[in-house]
Amino acid sequence: MLGVEIEGAVDAGGRTIHFKADRADLDGTQLLLTDYKTGRTIDSGKRASTRARNFLKQVRTGKRLQASTYALAGLSSTMARTGRFLFLDPDTEDHARDFSVEDADSDFITAAGSAWSVVSEAWDAGVFLPRIVGPTGSKQGDACDRCRMRQSCRLGDSGYRRRVIEHVQRHTPVFKRTPTQLPAVRQSLLRLWWLGQEPPDYPEEQHDDE
Numbered sequence: 001m002l003g004v005e006i007e008g009a010v011d012a013g014g015r016t017i018h019f020k021a022d023r024a025d026l027d028g029t030q031l032l033l034t035d036y037k038t039g040r041t042i043d044s045g046k047r048a049s050t051r052a053r054n055f056l057k058q059v060r061t062g063k064r065l066q067a068s069t070y071a072l073a074g075l076s077s078t079m080a081r082t083g084r085f086l087f088l089d090p091d092t093e094d095h096a097r098d099f100s101v102e103d104a105d106s107d108f109i110t111a112a113g114s115a116w117s118v119v120s121e122a123w124d125a126g127v128f129l130p131r132i133v134g135p136t137g138s139k140q141g142d143a144c145d146r147c148r149m150r151q152s153c154r155l156g157d158s159g160y161r162r163r164v165i166e167h168v169q170r171h172t173p174v175f176k177r178t179p180t181q182l183p184a185v186r187q188s189l190l191r192l193w194w195l196g197q198e199p200p201d202y203p204e205e206q207h208d209d210e
């Protein structure tokens with residue numbers, strides 16, 4: 001073992017992403033950076049290919065980025081790197097504990113790089129829309145239950161919630177068809193909103209302001 005609470009940084013999406021790994025191990029020329037998780041595993045399915053597919057799906061939507069980001073850090077190094085989540089809950093079955101990404105896993109590396117690019121672009125555009133609902137507006141945002149900002153968030157404001165959903169639904173058709181017709185900040189917002197997902201076909205409306 002090399003150490004614990006290791007800090008590092010990686011250039012991704014046009015900015016430097018700083019990270020902390022719970023543990024670092026070195027095996028020959030292979031560096032393994034681990035993030036311990038106490039919550040529910042990513043996927044408890046029996047088939048490794050299904051678990052990997054669902055893991056990748058989450059990375060594409062900007063979730064579970066740590067392991068891929070650790071592996072991304074390896075691209076500028078001669079040392080091969082693996083990033084992994086290790087789920088510690090005793091109720092988790094052994095096959096569903098370890099979710100690893102190697103720097104040669106191009107699907108994960110590409111997905112994480114794209115996610116960081118979209119987030120970085122949104123940051124630069126000043127898009128900090130609270131994700132009070134999931135992309136299709138059907139349920140509360142994934143992160144809200146454990147969010148420390150919850151008390152000061154407009155999460156419970158049904159009018160705001162409705163306006164957010166209406167805004168997304170109203171501009172998504174143009175975003176799908178010809179995104180460059182939208183102002184840059186709105187493109188950025190919708191890229192972030194639909195990160196890793198194909199937007200549904202909402203009916204297109206005519207608006208005077210477009």
Ligand code: SF4
Pocket residue numbers: 130131132133141143144145147148149150153154155
């Ligand atoms: S509760 Fe937190 S995670 Fe949820 S929308 Fe508000 S700020 Fe975002």
